Amino acid sequence: MDPRYPIGKFQWEEDLNDERRRVLIDQIAETPGKLRAAVMTLNEKQLDTPYREGGWTVRQVVHHIADSHMNAYIRFKLAVTEKEPTIKPYDQERWAETADSRALPPSVSLTLLESLHTRWVALLRSMSKQDFLRILHHPELGTVTLERYLGLYAWHGRHHTAHVTELKQRMGWK
Numbered sequence: 001m002d003p004r005y006p007i008g009k010f011q012w013e014e015d016l017n018d019e020r021r022r023v024l025i026d027q028i029a030e031t032p033g034k035l036r037a038a039v040m041t042l043n044e045k046q047l048d049t050p051y052r053e054g055g056w057t058v059r060q061v062v063h064h065i066a067d068s069h070m071n072a073y074i075r076f077k078l079a080v081t082e083k084e085p086t087i088k089p090y091d092q093e094r095w096a097e098t099a100d101s102r103a104l105p106p107s108v109s110l111t112l113l114e115s116l117h118t119r120w121v122a123l124l125r126s127m128s129k130q131d132f133l134r135i136l137h138h139p140e141l142g143t144v145t146l147e148r149y150l151g152l153y154a155w156h157g158r159h160h161t162a163h164v165t166e167l168k169q170r171m172g173w174k
Helices: 018-039 058-081 092-096 099-103 106-126 146-171
Strands: 135-138 142-145
Touching: 018 058, 018 106, 018 146, 058 092, 058 099, 058 106, 058 135, 058 146, 092 099, 135 146, 142 146
Parallel strands: none
Antiparallel strands: 135 142
C-alpha cells in the first residue's frame, strides 16, 4: 500500500444520482467526528510524527483539512451564488508550514471543522441536482462542476483521516 494514498487516489464518478450525492454529503458530514476520534488519544510527540517519511505531521494534517475545507466551502458558495466564478488556489505546502499549522493544538481546527461542516452540509443538502452541475474555474484544474468537487472533498476527508489511522496502526498506538 502506498502510504500517500491509504484509500487510493481520488476517482471521479460521472453523473452522480441522488443517492450517491447523499452518501458523499454524509461522508463530508462525518469527517470532523472521525478525524477527532482518530487524534483524540495522541500525545504531543505522536501529533508531531509525520504520517509517512517526508510527509506532514499528524498536527499539520489536521490543520490542512481545516484549511482545505474552508477553501472548499467558500468555493461552493461562490459557485452557487455567481456565474462560473474563477477561484483563487492556495499553496497548501506553504500553508502547512505556517506557525499555526505547526504549533496549535489540533482541537482548534477540529472545533473549526465541526462548525464549518455544519454550515457546509446544510448548504449541500439544500442544493438541487442542477446546483451540483454549476461550475467554477480553477486556474490549475480547469473547469470543475460542484458535483466533482463534492466527490473530491468526500474523498479528501477520508483520505487524510486514513493517514492518521494508518499511522496509528503501523505504530501500534491506541
